[in-house]
Amino acid sequence: MSQSCSIEKCSRTSRWLCDCCEQYLCLQHLNEHNVSLISQLNPLTDEINALGDRLETLSIHDAIANCRQKLEDWREDCHQKIDCLFEQKCQELDQLVNEIVGPHREELNQINLKITEFIDAQETTRQDIELLRSTIRQLERNMNNIEEACFTINTRPLVTDDTLISIEKVTEHELDLSTLSPVYKTIHRPQGSFRPFTCNDEYLLIHQEPNLCLYDRKMNIVEQTLWPCGAIQDMCWSSTLEKFIVLGKNNIFLVDEHTMSIDNVYTIKERQWLSCTCSDTVLFACTNGRASSIMEFTLFPAIELIREWKHPLTCSKDEFIVSTVYNNGNLALMIVNVLNKSLRLELKYAKTFDSVWLFQFNINWVQKLAFRCCSLPGNEWLVVDYESGRLIQISRDGKVKKTIQYHPTPCRAMLFDTNILAISTTDEINLHTIH
Template sequence: MSQSCSIINCTRTSRGLCDCCQQYLCLQHLTEHNNLLISQLNPLTDEINTLADRLSRLNVQKIIADSRQKLEQWREDCYKKIDCLFEQKCQELNQLINEKIGQQREELNRIHVKMAELINAQETTRQDIDLLTSTIRQFSTNINNIEQTCFTINIRSLLIDDTLVCIKETTEKELDLSILSPVYRTIHRPERSFRSLTGNDRYLLIHQHPNLCLFDREINIVKQALWSYDAIQDMCWSSTLDRFIVLGKNNIYFIDEYTMSIENVQRIKKQDWGSCTCSDTVLFACTNEWGSSIMEFELFPAIDMIKEWKYPFTCAKDETICDTTCPSILASIDQLFFRSYHNVRCLYLSN
């Protein structure tokens, strides 16, 4: 039994299954659907031509520019390391030979003095002459030795590992977490350790009850000092002072990374402190209270408050500021970011 066309109100017999709509259609409707499909080819042709055009115009140099810049920076840094080692070894070499020459200069002085004494006195003995002759012979041998000095330089050629540089594609939208290094080591935090941490380009500073500790890149404790002061609220690094700044519950402290000495900064009025951050030149410290204030301190030549911001400019009356940062990448435009419970705000410091 023949089936009728699936199109409503069409009474004609179906002649086949239409490829586009998966319905049984009559010849007319099959043709209609076919023409409709063919008409869709034109815009597709236009689109593929446009894409072909874009492909041919792709600026390869522009696409790889940033990555290439990173590779060039890496090359520069490596060259610098080699230059630095080269300079160091040249100095070692100079020092070795100069020490030998220095000794002979001293010897020469002694001989000069001795001869001058004898000439001045216009009196000498056979024994003096023999002694001088043998001293001068020895001196001559020493000079010969220096002239023929050889150094053995053992050099291992530089092994360059291909995996020093790995190139992997990432799209801008999704940062591939797998390219981040896996956890290397874990630092166990004893109970009652304060939660803040900060670092500079050499060390990580954290409180490991009862000490304030500096960790190196391999996560080994390098230095530590007993922390017997108030609770640590926040910490940051100041490149201007070359010191870590620790914000205690009520006091501000400077920590010297070389000596681990802790200086309680007496110039600053006691406050109920909450969080802090440093820009190139100043310290920002926020109070830990409803409607926190932000205080700006200049660091050089001495630490002094230069400005204070209060609520509602900082946060709402029923909020406190929990975190503050002055990202160094943005330091040139002087922005201070601070987070309260509901908002992150940005202060433009140049205004």
């Protein structure tokens, strides 16, 4: 028995069973169905053409600019280290020459003075002359020995291989703020403790009045030292120096993670510091007050000022920068306007201070405290909103990705290890896991 067409209101006899939709179709509806399927190929062709055009215009240089810059920074750093070693060895050579030649030069001067005395006095003896001749002959033999021996410089070739630089494709796992766990560890801080804290791959550096304390991953104190240097404005870690950088009101200190020694390496006059951050090669330190400047320092071989970035490149004359965070070639700046009490996050290229994007928050600056942010994997950012008691996750393109309430009121945040988020409140630091 013949099968009717499956299309509603069609009484024709089916001619074909369509494999894709499993319907019995008459000749007319079979043709219409085929035309419909063919027509869906045209938009796909358009999409493929658009992707092809995009591939042709894609700037590979822009995509790998940060990676190339890291290679360039590494090369410059190696050159600086070689130059520093060269200067050190030149100084050692000069010192060695002076140690050998200096006594003979002094002896020559003494002989010359003695001869001058005899000539001025117009009186001498044969014994004096013979003694002078003997001394001169001995000095001459000593100089011959010096010239013959000279100096020996032993050098070894600078060994380089592919293991010095590794290039790998890395896919960063973006964190989801909604996965923030309950507090699993709390570090209490006594009254008078300064709120800034920072970390490296192994340790968390915290001020607990009256000490600077170094905590390990299990939150045990491994080192501590008395902090006698006044208020702490901010902290960061330098992987290049393998030391913590602590910002006082007017001074920059280096703290050794092994000995906890404290060295004052730079002092600013007339102005004060507020925040700091560093890349592999430079330190960025921001001044406190309207029309904030960002001072850029070399890290190696010494902390030395390179340049000062001023307004309006940094911010306007009625704004000041309350937080600076470096990540992957960019600087994230938390900027407050003192006239309209507004707050924005602006991402700038660290090399030129050109703006990448900015995000204007719907937050009023009332409590006159510094808003802080930290970097997250995938070039994302976490902003601490103490005014509303919130944590705000900002995507890599400058949009709000996630917002959660946090109690007690958060002041600062820092990603410790790959999935541990440390959040500072007024009296304590809470540790959470985040995925």
